[in-house]
Amino acid sequence: MNVKLSNQPLALIDANLTLEFITPKGFETHPHRAILTQAGFKAEGEQLCTLHEHRLMVCAIAEDATAELYRATMANAIKAAMGFNYATLKIAQYGTSMFAPMIEGAVLGSYRFEQYKSETKPSALTQIIFSTENHDGTTNDFDELEITLNQTLIIAKATNFVRDLVNQTPYDMTPQAMAVVADTLAEKNDLECTILDVSSLEAKKMNAMLAVGRASHNPPHLIHLTYKPANPQKIITLVGKGLTYDSGGLSLKAATSMVTMKMDKAGACAVMGIIKAVSELKLDIEVHAFIGAVENMIGGNAYKPDDVLRAKNGKTIEVRNTDAEGRLVLADVLGYAQESVKADYIFDFATLTGACMVALGPYTTGVMGHNQELKESFVNAAEKAGEYCGILPFNRHLKKLIKSDLADVCNVSSKPYGGAITAALFLDNFIDEDMKEKWVHFDIAGSAYTESAWDVHTYGGTGAGVRMTLKWLMEQCK
Ligand code: BES
Ligand code: ZN
Ligand code: ZN
Numbered sequence: 001m002n003v004k005l006s007n008q009p010l011a012l013i014d015a016n017l018t019l020e021f022i023t024p025k026g027f028e029t030h031p032h033r034a035i036l037t038q039a040g041f042k043a044e045g046e047q048l049c050t051l052h053e054h055r056l057m058v059c060a061i062a063e064d065a066t067a068e069l070y071r072a073t074m075a076n077a078i079k080a081a082m083g084f085n086y087a088t089l090k091i092a093q094y095g096t097s098m099f100a101p102m103i104e105g106a107v108l109g110s111y112r113f114e115q116y117k118s119e120t121k122p123s124a125l126t127q128i129i130f131s132t133e134n135h136d137g138t139t140n141d142f143d144e145l146e147i148t149l150n151q152t153l154i155i156a157k158a159t160n161f162v163r164d165l166v167n168q169t170p171y172d173m174t175p176q177a178m179a180v181v182a183d184t185l186a187e188k189n190d191l192e193c194t195i196l197d198v199s200s201l202e203a204k205k206m207n208a209m210l211a212v213g214r215a216s217h218n219p220p221h222l223i224h225l226t227y228k229p230a231n232p233q234k235i236i237t238l239v240g241k242g243l244t245y246d247s248g249g250l251s252l253k254a255a256t257s258m259v260t261m262k263m264d265k266a267g268a269c270a271v272m273g274i275i276k277a278v279s280e281l282k283l284d285i286e287v288h289a290f291i292g293a294v295e296n297m298i299g300g301n302a303y304k305p306d307d308v309l310r311a312k313n314g315k316t317i318e319v320r321n322t323d324a325e326g327r328l329v330l331a332d333v334l335g336y337a338q339e340s341v342k343a344d345y346i347f348d349f350a351t352l353t354g355a356c357m358v359a360l361g362p363y364t365t366g367v368m369g370h371n372q373e374l375k376e377s378f379v380n381a382a383e384k385a386g387e388y389c390g391i392l393p394f395n396r397h398l399k400k401l402i403k404s405d406l407a408d409v410c411n412v413s414s415k416p417y418g419g420a421i422t423a424a425l426f427l428d429n430f431i432d433e434d435m436k437e438k439w440v441h442f443d444i445a446g447s448a449y450t451e452s453a454w455d456v457h458t459y460g461g462t463g464a465g466v467r468m469t470l471k472w473l474m475e476q477c478k
Helices: 022-027 031-039 067-081 096-109 141-169 175-189 199-205 206-215 263-283 325-339 354-362 372-385 396-400 419-428 431-439 466-475
Strands: 002-006 018-020 048-050 056-060 088-093 126-136 192-196 221-227 234-244 283-294 309-311 316-318 343-350 363-368 389-390 439-441
Touching: 002 096, 002 141, 002 354, 022 031, 031 048, 031 439, 048 067, 048 389, 056 067, 067 096, 067 141, 088 096, 088 354, 096 126, 126 141, 141 263, 141 466, 175 192, 175 221, 175 234, 175 263, 175 283, 206 283, 206 309, 206 325, 221 325, 234 263, 234 325, 234 466, 263 283, 263 343, 263 466, 283 325, 283 466, 325 343, 343 431, 354 363, 354 389, 354 419, 363 372, 363 419, 372 389, 372 439, 372 466, 396 419, 419 439, 431 439
Parallel strands: 002 126, 018 056, 018 088, 088 126, 234 283, 234 343, 343 439, 363 389
Antiparallel strands: 048 056, 192 221, 221 283, 309 316, 363 439
């Protein structure tokens, strides 16, 4: 979808369809009130109504609607408009603070993933034109709105880039293919890209990551992307879980739980999307994205429950469940990332536990770490960016649940509750002492993928983590 800003008043913009948001109060004096009433429109809830003879689509919105509501309403309206035969749509401003949410609604709401459809019907609607004029007739500054438009487009397109990656099948998006995507992105966006293959991983003693990938025909790859501006104000390390498929390994998943496990690479895809957007926004922050791209499969050489693995930082891990593989991969990638870069902050993104979904529901990202202020700053950034985050608290009792009688730590908890937190406390074993307060772990198991549309999301990958992290990073540059 092409999104444009025009400094013409709405009435003078040439477009096939006008989209108008109507509040209950605005509806009282609306010029088309009679016909809209006849059609059953009351300016309530999520009502949409199209008067084709007037080339007008109206959309109900509450008087005190939040940015979140504007974003979701815009997504609904654009999805509906894509069902018609109009090529262009125009809309006014509804207060400058609603402009970015409306753009996000349009770009994220119009997303379609059709790579695996043999027949596709492209939508007639290809362009959305925003006027600088407000709905009440006042006008906004073009230059300011244009900055918002350009930034928001970069962020929304990066989110769709992530969705495209997540949605690809495990056959297409193997660890090797992830490395190719990273390489191509590096070429295009002028990033540095280093890729470690199995022999380099062996040389670097990344035995936990290697064990997880051992039974797969698609060997593991560690990807390191770097964005280096001339005068960085901060250095940030991002780490992503990139399980291109998680069968569970020998602790095999049940048939129904295995479906959707192509999304177990969503953390890796998110960090690629973030570094893509940071480089396009030209933020004064040095960003390192580390990805552990691995496939967790079964086979005669598979790693086993009862194995003990020595991670990169020297700690030994008792494996009691091969389906708790993400934390093993992250243990090594976190170790490698901290050894390679002395960062101001380290954030990891992972579809780590089903337990996170049990705790917070399927829409919310779990936020964990030792630094309360830092975690809260992410909850705030997420709210502004249109994502849900909830803090899951650590405590010393939960920490005891991953003690091992055999090794330094066990990869699963001895109790069935609090699994999102015990997984994070496992990762804590691989965070260096001087990085404890600088680390945040994001469990995106619930938020990264959906099989039913919600908010600006359609079926598939959501791009969870991208918008909130970019909002947080942009706030660091102020
Ligand atoms: N990739 C899964 C977590 C997951 C589950 C993500 C559902 C998205 C949706 C992870 O590797 C896993 O299998 N975790 C286990 C951990 C358990 C064995 C301790 C889980 O959540 O059941
Ligand atoms: Zn698993
Ligand atoms: Zn997994």
